[in-house]
Amino acid sequence: MKNIMDNIKRLKDQGRKVIGCFPLYPPLELFHSMGLAPVTLWGLRDSLPRVAESDRHIQPYACSVARRLMEFLLKENSSALDGLFMYNACDTLRNLPEIIDCGLADAGRPPLPIFKMHIPAVPPDQTDSRPYLRASIEGLIGELEKTCNVTFAPDKFRRSVSLYREMRELSKMLFASVADGSMSYGEFSRIVTEGWFIPVEDQLLVLQSALRDNFRKKTKPSPESPRVVVSGILPPPLPMIRDLENAGITVVGNDVASQNRALHYSPPAVDDPAEYYIDFYHHHYPCTTLLHSADRRLPAIRKLVSDTGARGVVFVGEKFCEYEYFEFPYLEQILKEMGIRALLLDISLDDDENTAAYTTRIETFAELMHSTV
Numbered sequence: 001m002k003n004i005m006d007n008i009k010r011l012k013d014q015g016r017k018v019i020g021c022f023p024l025y026p027p028l029e030l031f032h033s034m035g036l037a038p039v040t041l042w043g044l045r046d047s048l049p050r051v052a053e054s055d056r057h058i059q060p061y062a063c064s065v066a067r068r069l070m071e072f073l074l075k076e077n078s079s080a081l082d083g084l085f086m087y088n089a090c091d092t093l094r095n096l097p098e099i100i101d102c103g104l105a106d107a108g109r110p111p112l113p114i115f116k117m118h119i120p121a122v123p124p125d126q127t128d129s130r131p132y133l134r135a136s137i138e139g140l141i142g143e144l145e146k147t148c149n150v151t152f153a154p155d156k157f158r159r160s161v162s163l164y165r166e167m168r169e170l171s172k173m174l175f176a177s178v179a180d181g182s183m184s185y186g187e188f189s190r191i192v193t194e195g196w197f198i199p200v201e202d203q204l205l206v207l208q209s210a211l212r213d214n215f216r217k218k219t220k221p222s223p224e225s226p227r228v229v230v231s232g233i234l235p236p237p238l239p240m241i242r243d244l245e246n247a248g249i250t251v252v253g254n255d256v257a258s259q260n261r262a263l264h265y266s267p268p269a270v271d272d273p274a275e276y277y278i279d280f281y282h283h284h285y286p287c288t289t290l291l292h293s294a295d296r297r298l299p300a301i302r303k304l305v306s307d308t309g310a311r312g313v314v315f316v317g318e319k320f321c322e323y324e325y326f327e328f329p330y331l332e333q334i335l336k337e338m339g340i341r342a343l344l345l346d347i348s349l350d351d352d353e354n355t356a357a358y359t360t361r362i363e364t365f366a367e368l369m370h371s372t373v
């Protein structure tokens with residue numbers, strides 16, 4: 001938590017207004033182009049092991065992502081932020097704004113401006129939702145200009161688009177090193193996670209340096225290593241990644257929402273932010289939380305498994321995330337038809353510190369995979 005707060009403080013010291021973005025896919029380029037500093041609050045797992053404050057407001061059967069977001073805000077961190085951004089990613093997040101308002105009032109803290117946007121849930125080939133999304137983006141820009149005293153400029157937007165595009169491309173190149181066995185998936189996850197809390201310019205420096213270092217120490221992967229795709233909202237907790245790697249498993253495909261689903265697609269730069277985000281959301285890598293893309297999920301997973309030559313899929317299920325859990329039985333079925341093994345690891349708040357229980361399951365899975373490579 002100290003690192004996260006230090007990074008936010010550094011941004012404030014530079015005179016930036018910090019917008020805490022709730023997962024999953026906020027319009028980062030837009031905030032950046034308007035001089036705001038977006039921090040995506042995905043990576044609180046390793047920073048907030050307890051959620052005592054949040055438990056006073058959110059039921060224990062909500063996912064750990066939402067409970068940690070709430071804990072982060074109630075633990076005096078809200079004063080470091082100049083606003084929050086959220087959209088209709090899931091029912092849990094949809095209900096948070098009112099709970100946040102009540103929680104902050106209850107704790108005697110001033111309210112935070114909450115910027116909201118609605119991403120249409122209908123597939124674009126069924127209903128033309130572009131005018132609605134355009135109005136949503138334009139409304140957000142107007143609200144940011146008014147509340148944060150900033151202005152939108154097309155040339156700055158193009159520059160921000162190009163920085164985020166480069167960040168996504170470099171991140172994908174770094175993951176290619178994981179897939180070819182020359183970089184640890186744990187190291188990749190650490191670099192991507194830390195990137196959510198630093199400016200994109202610094203992210204680029206970190207990624208360039210990691211790619212240079214990794215190029216120097218390139219090693220040949222073991223051909224016997226079982227190859228898997230990892231899927232989930234968040235990557236596995238670090239002890240679990242260690243278990244996977246100790247068991248000799250190589251992560252060759254990435255279907256993690258906070259990683260490849262977020263990094264996969266950058267539209268071409270244009271002056272019109274509404275046009276950019278219509279393209280961005282409509283062509284986004286399919287995600288359970290982008291309902292308009294739900295029909296593309298199964299073909300995308302099938303393709304990912306085939307393209308990477310993976311022999312197994314490890315699902316990191318965020319307990320109580322109905323979006324991911326609704327999909328799992330269908331995925332399991334198509335993987336079975338393809339002769340691909342699947343392992344479902346349920347993660348809840350209490351499990352993050354007790355991952356030893358998963359070690360045996362991971363080792364068994366690896367043994368089964370070894371016997372079929």
Ligand code: SF4
Pocket residue numbers: 023063064065066089090091092093233289318320321322323324
């Ligand atoms: S993990 Fe699932 S339920 Fe929780 S905030 Fe994310 S999408 Fe919503």
